[in-house]
Amino acid sequence: MSPDVCYLSAVRQLEMLDRKEISSRELVLVHLARVKKVDGVVKAFLSIDEESALKSAEKADEIRAKGGGCKKLLGLPVAVKDNICVKGHACTCGSKILEGFRPPYNATVVERLLNSGAVIIGKTNMDEFAMGSSTEHSCFFPTHNPWDPARVPGGSSGGSAAAVAAGEVSLSLGSDTGGSVRQPANYCGVAGFKPTYGLVSRYGLIPFASSLDQIGPMGREVADVALLLSVIAGKDDKDSTSIPAAGDYHKSLDRDVSGLRIGIPKEFIEGLDPEIKNRVDEAAGIFRKKGAVISEVTLPHVEYAMPAYYVIAPAECSSNLARFDGARYGHRAKDASDVLTMFKKTRMEGFGSEVKRRIMIGTYALSSGYFDAYYLKAQKVRTLIRQDFEKAFSECDVILSPTTPITAFRLGEKIDDPLSMYLTDLYTVSVNLAGLPGLVFQGGFVNGMPAGIQLIGKHLDEKTLIQLGHLFQKETGYHLQHPAL
């Protein structure tokens, strides 16, 4: 079986399975062989479970032999970010503090994947507790960008993005708190979707900042990402922020875009690198040619999104990460004479420096005397940012923007400078603050590295973003180019 199978779309791989051109066992084996070939360089995976993957693949083949039912991903290999619980499999969150932890339950998205017949082949690398923009903050090892291994894949879902770009899987799950699906998708030249807050259940996702976190699908083709979104979206009683919405996002991908109003925020274009601006202009030109109406919109408070995010996210993380104390699971410091010493030693030994930094910032922002000045202030600014989007969406249907101000940077370049690392999330964080859907797809190249296009939609308007992304991919074919590995 040719390794080229690995670069077919998920939709095409499923067609081959249905036509008996390949078995699920063969499809999983060819991907596992690809992992063996390239992951020594890319390092996208933290763990691979070959035995369990082959068992699931054989089961999928049996089900298909009996008719298959209507399982959307039957027999398809997928990867899952290592902050999403898969029962019985190691789940580290990229952290030493979860050493040895094996979740006794599945995340809701994992239940949905398994019910759809997907074969989970492994767990992908990430910045520790999803805090970071390069996957260099993984406590195990950094992941490398398949397009240039000297560069970062982005983060925090860097493993999930790199695995897809390197042909190790055609679909993966990531999580996005301030851009953690979209930014690595952008750096690795793949598609990544942050759905509307509440569309995908967060049950079993180890939380970072609960009011911002959303699980999102990643793939090389927008159509594939839409298929995975159809599988994971939907109301879940186990997540009280889950909303009663779902859809067949992978159906009716083609639409007439004439008259569709697309706005470009002037704040995202001012001072933008001209090469990256060219990518955005090209996308605008393609949509205009198809009849969409392009105009300028304004998000006047968006410059405050980064500082608001860097109060809100650390504040919520400091509360969420209080559970990691060595009492019930994961690492516990040895020889502590009393419980307080045990808590402190466990957390000092278990957490990496970026996580500790954010816990400290968050604890400070929530502490007595500073709550109003920092946390409450940031949540009020969040309202202004939300209102900016509401106003913009009275003038347009979709917002078109760059994903990041730069393409993938070199490993080590920003590791000691948290503020400069944070600024790479400039165009993505406001979408989380407002709870809106955001889709990123490969928008061409700048000096040989991929540069992604971001589309931001109205609340629950995933469909329009998918249709536009699909149209762009049909027109350009950028997503069909693959890194030389």
Add this chain to the structure above:
Amino acid sequence: MTKKITEEQVAGVAHLARLELEPEELAVYTEKLGGILEYVDKLQELDTEGIEATFQVVPMSNVFREDESRPGLSVDEVLQNAPERSGDYFKMPPILESEDAG
């Protein structure tokens, strides 16, 4: 220019966060946190008088369900990851000897 945060404050915050910084770490954290706090101070430029805070973006309030028992994890499943176990309990170091455990 006055420092945004002092080493004493950082040590106090570390205690609240159940972290314990070594003296040389304390200086590093004080500098990095000071830089981040200076950056987020940009928020103070905005007048937010009369603006409601957005604590969450989902247009719903309390989510209720019937108070009925449902199957959950078994005791063994709950304890399978325990660093130390004693019967059906998580085993912990002594609490009462600690000065500040409350």
